[in-house]
Amino acid sequence: MKITVTVNGRKIQEDAACDLLLIDFLRAHGCLSVKRGCETSNCGLCTVMLDGRPVLSCSVLAVRADGRRVETLEGLQEEAEEFGAFIADQGAEQCGFCNPGLMMNAIALFRENPEPEEEEIKEYLAGNLCRCSGYEGQLRGIQAYLAWKKGVRS
Structure with missing residues (x-):
């Protein structure tokens, strides 16, 4: 599926597999502050802002960020x-x-x-x-x- 995500003010358009996690999408685009820890949504290491609200990127599919704004520590x-x-x-x-x-x-x-x-x-x-x-x-x-x-x- 083609998605468009604004990451730290930069629009990224690409095809994303329907099972791609937001953490993997972000790390592939150089956002290395987003870390993999527990992979069970319990440790907070992968926290990012999605439309200004904190979310755990290990439990959000990248396609759910389509048309939305993501901020990582690199952007803040x-x-x-x-x-x-x-x-x-x-x-x-x-x-x-x-x-x-x-x-x-x-x-x-x-x-x-x-x-x-x-x-x-x-x-x-x-x-x-x-x-x-x-x-x-x-x-x-x-x-x-x-x-x-x-x-x-x-």
Whole structure:
């Protein structure tokens, strides 16, 4: 089936097999931040924005993205760069494997709710498997980033 997907602002048209997963489509087009982890929709490593909403690309067929807009971490560098320093500052970047998925969900959270409560942050982190840190560093990094943003806006 011929599909047209806008990936990080670039229109891609190609034939796609009906069973091609979005993760494979994106990686074939150079989006290497989209990682394969559990392949059961449980770890969050493959999170991308589909029309501005976070989805797990390992559980979405590429044909379902036809006519839609997909953003990966490669396309969100400006948003991610600022926030990433706060995660690193908290020592939550140990191996870094989970960071792209975590950052995609954090960006979705910031867009949806610029001033989330701690429980809301934890809800967004819940879908991201991190084998190194125990999530406390990520939570502290997000809270520090939000406090900094609030100070910048004042």
